[in-house]
Amino acid sequence: MDGFSYAIRNIVVEADRVEAQGTRVRYLNVGDPVAFGFQTPPHLIAAVERALRDGHNGYGPSAGLRVAREAVAEEFTSRGFRITADRTFITAGTSEAIDLALSAIVDEGQEVLVPRPTYPLYTAVIAKLGARARFYRCDPSRGWAPDLDELAASVTPATRAIVVVDPNNPTGASYSTAARRAIVEIAEQHGIVILADEVYGDLGYSGPVASIGSLEPDAAIVSFSSLSKAYLAPGWRTGWIGIGRSPRLDPVVGAVAKLADGRLCSTVPMQFAVAEALRGDRSHQATFRAALKERATITAERLGSIPGITCVAPVAGFYAMPQVDLPPGRTDEDYVLGLLRATGVLCVYGSGFGMRPEDGFLRIVFLASPDELRDIYDLIADFTAQYLDI
Numbered sequence: 024m025d026g027f028s029y030a031i032r033n034i035v036v037e038a039d040r041v042e043a044q045g046t047r048v049r050y051l052n053v054g055d056p057v058a059f060g061f062q063t064p065p066h067l068i069a070a071v072e073r074a075l076r077d078g079h080n081g082y083g084p085s086a087g088l089r090v091a092r093e094a095v096a097e098e099f100t101s102r103g104f105r106i107t108a109d110r111t112f113i114t115a116g117t118s119e120a121i122d123l124a125l126s127a128i129v130d131e132g133q134e135v136l137v138p139r140p141t142y143p144l145y146t147a148v149i150a151k152l153g154a155r156a157r158f159y160r161c162d163p164s165r166g167w168a169p170d171l172d173e174l175a176a177s178v179t180p181a182t183r184a185i186v187v188v189d190p191n192n193p194t195g196a197s198y199s200t201a202a203r204r205a206i207v208e209i210a211e212q213h214g215i216v217i218l219a220d221e222v223y224g225d226l227g228y229s230g231p232v233a234s235i236g237s238l239e240p241d242a243a244i245v246s247f248s249s250l251s252k253a254y255l256a257p258g259w260r261t262g263w264i265g266i267g268r269s270p271r272l273d274p275v276v277g278a279v280a281k282l283a284d285g286r287l288c289s290t291v292p293m294q295f296a297v298a299e300a301l302r303g304d305r306s307h308q309a310t311f312r313a314a315l316k317e318r319a320t321i322t323a324e325r326l327g328s329i330p331g332i333t334c335v336a337p338v339a340g341f342y343a344m345p346q347v348d349l350p351p352g353r354t355d356e357d358y359v360l361g362l363l364r365a366t367g368v369l370c371v372y373g374s375g376f377g378m379r380p381e382d383g384f385l386r387i388v389f390l391a392s393p394d395e396l397r398d399i400y401d402l403i404a405d406f407t408a409q410y411l412d413i
């Protein structure tokens with residue numbers, strides 16, 4: 024268990040302590056839009072309610088309800104990544120999709136290329152499997168683009184997969200088509216699999232972002248997403264995997280099916296919302312994207328104007344990863360805990376995402392209202408001036 028760590032929740036222990044002492048904590052650690060007042064679309068709630076009342080309260084098929092799997096296959100196919108329903112699985116969120124796919128593909132002692140900063144579940148599951156994460160850098164000075172040279176140079180005979188989180192948590196970046204094509208080429212050249220985390224795919228500020236699988240539908244690509252972010256239902260724990268048509272992935276389909284049998288099925292009533300979400304009205308997404316864009320602009324402007332802080336403007340999703348120019352000897356965790364104790368503002372330190380502690384990165388979830396965000400950034404500005412003594 025030594026390598027299994029999830030900083031986003033770990034830090035809540037300290038927040039509870041701060042709250043018990045009477046300070047109001049502002050939770051900017053977990054990316055849950057519902058916690059900030061964004062509403063689950065009513066037609067999705069109605070679908071689940073109907074399923075509950077119609078008696079769909081027993082176990083379902085391990086791979087997922089046919090209707091949900093067909094909707095997922097149609098969704099991928101309509102985005103240019105042609106997948107058949109028998110190569111889809113309904114899962115307990117993207118999180119279980121990640122666990123199933125890594126467990127199906129990676130053995131003890133093998134390696135997976137993971138972006139730095141990473142989404143921490145990847146490194147945690149890789150550690151649980153006794154495998155090894157090798158990081159490839161994403162570069163803040165180039166809008167957090169992946170370092171393709173480092174990525175290519177990190178492939179070894181033990182490499183099984185490349186994780187690509189696009190649009191990205193924690194950086195708010197989305198990659199250029201050229202970068203995506205280059206990643207697909209590296210993977211194909213070495214016979215490895217791309218694990219494409221596309222849970223923020225509908226949340227690009229200028230519209231949905233293409234699935235990496237649409238660039239090369241014959242490449243060995245496994246894509247994940249869920250109802251959690253773009254459909255505003257993270258508590259339903261409902262997501263999916265789409266496994267590309269490459270014959271190299273045939274054994275992965277079999278392995279995921281076997282693993283899925285072991286956990287019986289994912290939540291059945293919520294699966295009725297999958298078809299409703301993917302085939303029905305998505306107008307809430309345009310409103311949500313506009314709200315995110317406004318918050319991203321405030322975040323980049325306000326944080327970027329604080330002396331000692333730099334911030335790359337996000338282009339998708341609801342995260343930013345600013346950098347504090349720390350004095351020697353200080354760490355990102357010192358700064359984040361200091362900020363929490365002094366102001367009640369709870370962020371996550373960058374080292375929880377694989378960054379070097381002395382580099383001073385932190386991740387902010389900017390789902391709060393614009394007014395509250397402005398207040399929060401004022402608190403951060405005051406605290407930072409004191410902390411850096413400027």
Ligand SMILES: Cc1ncc(COP(=O)(O)O)c(C=O)c1O
Pocket residue numbers: 054115116117118119142188191192220222248249250251257261262
């Ligand atoms: C990149 C990424 N992948 C996966 C997840 C997990 O999402 P889900 O709720 O679908 O399990 C998250 C949640 O924040 C995420 O940011």
